[in-house]
Amino acid sequence: MNPVWRWFHQLGSPPYFYRFATRWMPWFGLSALVLSVIGLYLGMAKAPADYLQGDSFRIIYIHVPAAWMSMFIYVAMAVNGAIALIWRIKLSELLFLACAPIGAMFTAVTLITGMLWGKPTWGAYWVWDARLTSELVLLFLYFGVIGLASAYDDVRQGARAAAVLGLVGVVNVPIIHFSVKWWNTLHQGETIRIMGKSSIDSSMLWPLLIMALATKLYFVFALLLRARGMLLEQERNKQWVREVLSPPQIAGGRS
Amino acid sequence: MLAWLESQGHWGFIHVSLAITLILVVADLLPPWLQQRKLKNELRARARREQHRTN
Numbered sequence: 270m271n272p273v274w275r276w277f278h279q280l281g282s283p284p285y286f287y288r289f290a291t292r293w294m295p296w297f298g299l300s301a302l303v304l305s306v307i308g309l310y311l312g313m314a315k316a317p318a319d320y321l322q323g324d325s326f327r328i329i330y331i332h333v334p335a336a337w338m339s340m341f342i343y344v345a346m347a348v349n350g351a352i353a354l355i356w357r358i359k360l361s362e363l364l365f366l367a368c369a370p371i372g373a374m375f376t377a378v379t380l381i382t383g384m385l386w387g388k389p390t391w392g393a394y395w396v397w398d399a400r401l402t403s404e405l406v407l408l409f410l411y412f413g414v415i416g417l418a419s420a421y422d423d424v425r426q427g428a429r430a431a432a433v434l435g436l437v438g439v440v441n442v443p444i445i446h447f448s449v450k451w452w453n454t455l456h457q458g459e460t461i462r463i464m465g466k467s468s469i470d471s472s473m474l475w476p477l478l479i480m481a482l483a484t485k486l487y488f489v490f491a492l493l494l495r496a497r498g499m500l501l502e503q504e505r506n507k508q509w510v511r512e513v514l515s516p517p518q519i520a521g522g523r524s
Numbered sequence: 525m526l527a528w529l530e531s532q533g534h535w536g537f538i539h540v541s542l543a544i545t546l547i548l549v550v551a552d553l554l555p556p557w558l559q560q561r562k563l564k565n566e567l568r569a570r571a572r573r574e575q576h577r578t579n
Contacts, residue, residue, distance in 0.1 A: 324538065382541045494557060
């Protein structure tokens with residue numbers, strides 16, 4: 270079997286996932302913290318002020334990576350939801366559930382920092398613009414997934430029911446992304462392009478890319494933390510949990 | 525409160541953005557971390573009790 274496939278299959282095993290998460294979580298957390306400090310320092314202290322927006326543009330270093338993550342996490346959540354529905358893999362159900370609060374947090378950060386950027390730039394905290402409204406819908410979708418999943422006593426059943434809502438809500442992600450192209454919105458258009466030249470100077474772009482990487486690493490850290498906790502709760506009566514948590518002298522009854 | 529914020533200029537908006545983000549990140553991480561710590565302690569105590577019983 271291909272080593273990547275084998276690793277992927279191994280990751281589906283709860284004890285393997287628990288050990289993997291415990292081992293790698295600190296590294297993801299620490300790298301996210303270090304990169305956030307570097308990115309914020311470069312963005313807040315080193316990048317020049319925007320000629321039109323002045324210093325308020327620096328909110329970009331929180332707002333834009335958070336907005337990217339709000340959509341990225343939704344897609345990651347939906348993929349796990351689909352796997353949970355099709356193959357009924359327990360770990361995918363947990364990852365699906367773990368994604369929702371992290372995604373909701375990033376969406377809330379996006380909306381709040383967007384409002385705080387909007388006031389000095391547009392003169393209003395909120396406008397019912399296509400981009401802002403579709404992002405607000407995303408927050409409600411996350412709340413819907415969290416609410417629906419917790420309405421069930423059985424975690425696995427709740428995860429599968431919420432996965433259906435999660436999958437339906439995926440349609441909102443391209444709407445958010447293309448809203449600035451499809452409608453005449455107050456929100457500015459694309460500044461950073463993967464294909465083609467970005468309309469932002471590299472002195473402003475680099476801190477943004479560092480922050481984007483930091484938020485990705487934070488997501489993996491928070492996801493592993495939440496999924497590990499849920500796994501422990503679900504498998505609390507299993508022998509492997511006893512083994513990984515117990516000191517060596519009592520692990521599995523060994524002396 | 526909003527009038528105060530607006531009187532602080534651009535950096536006021538930036539500082540509030542940073543503060544709210546920090547609060548939301550802590551609110552995202554703290555509950556699962558505390559819950560997990562509590563659960564681990566509970567499970568360890570149970571394992572110890574079972575060990576005493578078998579001894």
